[in-house]
Amino acid sequence: MIPASFTYRRAGSADEALDLAAEHGDDAKFLAGGHSLLPLMKLRLAAPEVLIDLAGLRDLSYVSDRGDHVAIGALTRHHDVEHSDLLIREIPLLAHAAGEVGDPQIRHRGTIGGSVAHGDPASDLPGVLLALDATFVARGSDGSREIPASEFFESLFETALRPGELLTEIRVPKPSATGWSFQKFTQRAIDWAIVGVAVQGGNVALINMGATPLRATGVEQALASGASPADAAAHAAEGTTAPADIRASTAYREHLARILTRRALIEAQLSLTTRYFPPPPITPRVE
């Protein structure tokens, strides 16, 4: 559980971080909250020679109203997303889901940008941001570009970020359809989702049902055709490639996807009655 030796460099600005990344190339990795990268390094599944610490980039920690969307700096910690008055008011799905990540210690260190850049299909916020039609802003040596969430997650732990590119901002449109729900099925509260479902209006995203977070297009099409939550949710596992592991078989995950989607769609309808309706925790139950 001891990582291979590495050189530690602390960036004072985004420019400095990009310069250091260009200088060290494939040998370097950015370090944000460290709550995904450091465990991998301890297991020797990652062995960067240089760590570029982003903790000094305080100007990339913000939640800001930009009219039709909310902009969130990549270095914003999960705790600050969870407790942002702006997000609670305008995009409660995201604030609520951030409060479901790990435990308080993890939420005080982990960052939204780190979670997105890591590209773990079991993580909560990538799936939620996919349901919210977010856009990610990446900055490289040749300037900034915008990447829609639908094009960002390419495969297991692979994203559209190019080597040395820094994720700087997440832009989330203020939803026009306000019904939302986040369902996360875990064995222990701290765990990653065995399966998760995020619903915003007619958008439905699945967590841990494939190599990337997925939009449940079969469910979305059924909803658009006027199907009931129960009938639409029956399509939840279509087109998925759920993993099998020590916690669940593929078939069990497919079952959970259908059950959780049905609950999420019903809860999203109920949440229309109030702007912020934190759902109660789900008692694990199989139907």
Ligand SMILES: Cc1cc2nc3c(=O)[nH]c(=O)nc-3n(C[C@H](O)[C@H](O)[C@H](O)COP(=O)(O)OP(=O)(O)OC[C@H]3O[C@@H](n4cnc5c(N)ncnc54)[C@H](O)[C@@H]3O)c2cc1C
């Ligand atoms: C015990 C435990 C339980 C957890 N439970 C959950 C959970 O229930 N749900 C969940 O979603 N997550 C969970 N996590 C993960 C947690 O949310 C992490 O904080 C998050 O996944 C990564 O964010 P980070 O800031 O720590 O990133 P880091 O670990 O610092 O970085 C992760 C990767 O992203 C890259 N990176 C980071 N920031 C940038 C950037 N701005 N631009 C480009 N690349 C960047 C790094 O180089 C690295 O490859 C858990 C972690 C632990 C240790």
